Amino acid sequence: MFAVTILGNNSAVPAFDRHPTSQVVTYDGNNYLVDCGEGTQIQMINYKIRRSKISHIFISHLHGDHYFGLVGLINSFGLLNHQQELHVFGPSPLKEIIELQLRVADTRLPYQLHLHTITKADNLLETEKLSVKCFRTNHRIECYGFVFTEKKQTRRLDPEKAKEYEIPIAFYERLKDGEDYTRKDGFVVKNEWVTEPSGPARKYAFCADTKYDESLIPHIQGADLIYHETTYLDNLRERAESRFHSTSKQAALIAKKAGVKKLLIGHFSSKYDTLEEFEKEAREVFPNTELALEGTAYTI
């Protein structure tokens, strides 16, 4: 599974039961956390996100609504006796802020914490199947977006055909990896009978906080899904511009020009109690848009 689950979709202050920015990218049984506003650990409990599966956290920038929950999460991992190493990536001086707070509390973590400082567009992580890169966005302070790109291209399974050949569901992942299936009676089901070659590798881009800026496009081009902020509706375009934020229409324009398959919009201003207008405005420009709703997982 390659998906993103929204934990917080609001900007600035919590309001209307919406929370500051945080989302979990799930790939191949691992959870990657992107941003960590205050209360993220409580949202994880609410939405049953397995905290023990988190090995990497990516922080876009040091406005509080994107990272005030980080120190609490790091601390709680310690109290919950998390053993796995934890890697945190973010701009300076995130490392100093976290280390100062851990030091004054005389915190002893039972796991290794690695605080990595991002200073430019870079490759942050390479696993066997996934890469994570960061790119600069255009915000009031230093800010980065993140692109998750699948490396391994598994074959596309036709579940109807797999069912016809009586292949157990437990074997489906191995079919996607190209294996043949040998039935108990010795009959061999050839992989190509039930699968097709995979399409291109899937890609998800989190565009962080940013004003409208077409220089983002090369980084997110052709993505299966992007998340772009839409703090305001387009009638407040000047306010958005002056605060280095985007409108719904602008997010949709970026999605359209970047040729992405689907757009997820979030980071709504607390001045809006309902969100329908954001979706409506964006869909006029880019029909395949959805609101980023808390607790919802969007498949990539």
Place this chain on the structure above:
Amino acid sequence: MFAVTILGNNSAVPAFDRHPTSQVVTYDGNNYLVDCGEGTQIQMINYKIRRSKISHIFISHLHGDHYFGLVGLINSFGLLNHQQELHVFGPSPLKEIIELQLRVADTRLPYQLHLHTITKADNLLETEKLSVKCFRTNHRIECYGFVFTEKKQTRRLDPEKAKEYEIPIAFYERLKDGEDYTRKDGFVVKNEWVTEPSGPARKYAFCADTKYDESLIPHIQGADLIYHETTYLDNLRERAESRFHSTSKQAALIAKKAGVKKLLIGHFSSKYDTLEEFEKEAREVFPNTELALEGTAYTI
């Protein structure tokens, strides 16, 4: 009204829908915040605490479950265009931690923020009607309790008698201040007909995190209400001791020896999913004990 409303009653990590430490002391229309664990601003929204009425925040110590929500609250006050000055009291280096985080976000607060460093038992605040003092508790790191003592002693009103004399309810506060009431027909209701001299000034003590320590007693003696932590039940007394925490029985012993009127217990370990045993254990030693429940206001 003199009361304390619990916003968080759990220790360390959030669990079982219990939140880290925070409480609001209400006196004479002002709200004083004591500790500010992560998510306090969301709990304030949940329990309809008027954030605009908060002018003073007291932080007991720099373990995260007592202050990780502070920077978010300070930030949100700014975004909500709070105008009133805000005074925050806490041990070093709280001031540096907050200032660093505000600086890196290029935060411009629309109100004056005063960060006061506590270094010893001290008088922190004197208003016309209330004083707030701090005292050292016995914890793993520098930690302070807070005592709220009423100065003004209003007279005790007998509402039955006030009703007999046809005095409007709107005048009751002035009766408590000792005024006579003149009816429309010119008849003067003498104050002493409907009120009695006040009792001693009321007092509330928040004992923060602490191991069992009788040196706290002089600071909280005779209080109308104290809040004392009870991280564990008494069968884990050694664990409590080693972690500089108290058991339910120990909290009750302190309350008994200090001759207080009522005990409120909280700061429960996340290992307990239910709380009845805490109350039971404390009541065996000190019957007038109540569990500190989130969202509940306890009159002082």
